[in-house]
Amino acid sequence: MSTLLSLDSLTALRGECPVVDNVSVSIGAGECVGLIGPNGAGKTTLMRAALGLLPAKGASSLTALSPSERARAVAWLPQARDIAWPMTVETVVALGRIPHLPRGTKLRAEDQAAVDAALAEMDLTNFADRLANQLSGGEQARVLIARALAQQTPLLMVDEPIAGLDPAHQIGTMESFAALAAEGKSVIVSLHDLGLAARHCTRILMLSQGRLVADGSPAEVLTPERLNTVFGIRVFYENTTQGPIFQPTEVTR
Numbered sequence: 001m002s003t004l005l006s007l008d009s010l011t012a013l014r015g016e017c018p019v020v021d022n023v024s025v026s027i028g029a030g031e032c033v034g035l036i037g038p039n040g041a042g043k044t045t046l047m048r049a050a051l052g053l054l055p056a057k058g059a060s061s062l063t064a065l066s067p068s069e070r071a072r073a074v075a076w077l078p079q080a081r082d083i084a085w086p087m088t089v090e091t092v093v094a095l096g097r098i099p100h101l102p103r104g105t106k107l108r109a110e111d112q113a114a115v116d117a118a119l120a121e122m123d124l125t126n127f128a129d130r131l132a133n134q135l136s137g138g139e140q141a142r143v144l145i146a147r148a149l150a151q152q153t154p155l156l157m158v159d160e161p162i163a164g165l166d167p168a169h170q171i172g173t174m175e176s177f178a179a180l181a182a183e184g185k186s187v188i189v190s191l192h193d194l195g196l197a198a199r200h201c202t203r204i205l206m207l208s209q210g211r212l213v214a215d216g217s218p219a220e221v222l223t224p225e226r227l228n229t230v231f232g233i234r235v236f237y238e239n240t241t242q243g244p245i246f247q248p249t250e251v252t253r
């Protein structure tokens, strides 16, 4: 299995305090990896440090790449979602093709095909000519996910992509990520919906206070003890013929 991301003792400080603490992990092709943890656990910091967007100790395989190589190796969707520019949805999504275009050239047929596919995947084909800054918050979020998909990188790293999406688009987006993994690409997705993580992710990384406290299949990681100690919740979890059903039921502290 080829390795798309390798972190070795990655440590990121905010002031004196390590908010990502000695994380080592390797992500191979074909994985849909859910990155979970309470608010402030270090999920965003871990992804930004892995991308080389924050200074960190230890090593990330991505930071060894040149900026242009990195842009073809990984697509990044940050948490902030507002689109300020009065550009059409199609133009915003086409920005995802820049890493693939020879300098100064226009979109080629293969680039347009990638843009059209990403628009369709995010249910945005009918929005292609709308101004992106005039869309709702959830619609803008889908435009930015489509831009990341259009990049067609082996690895997609997305920070809370389904926050603010309606239920159908949350499920559809997670299905798109799972489908990418089934095709041999990999996705690292931070999210707070543990039910969708349990259902769509092949692997879960659980962070608590900057440390990687669990790494395995959803059933291995989402145990009652960890959900109690790390998240302070009790949950109902059952494997059914329709897949795992996972519902937080009460706060335990």
Ligand SMILES: Nc1ncnc2c1ncn2[C@@H]1O[C@H](COP(=O)(O)OP(=O)(O)OP(=O)(O)O)[C@@H](O)[C@H]1O
Pocket (backbone or CB within 6 Å): 014, 015, 019, 037, 038, 039, 040, 041, 042, 043, 044, 045, 046
């Ligand atoms: N710019 C900053 N300066 C100082 N501390 C910061 C800064 N950004 C984040 N932190 C701290 O680092 C810790 C980890 O933050 P991070 O954003 O990585 O958490 P997270 O797991 O992504 O949280 P959330 O689920 O709320 O998005 C938090 O305690 C946060 O307060």
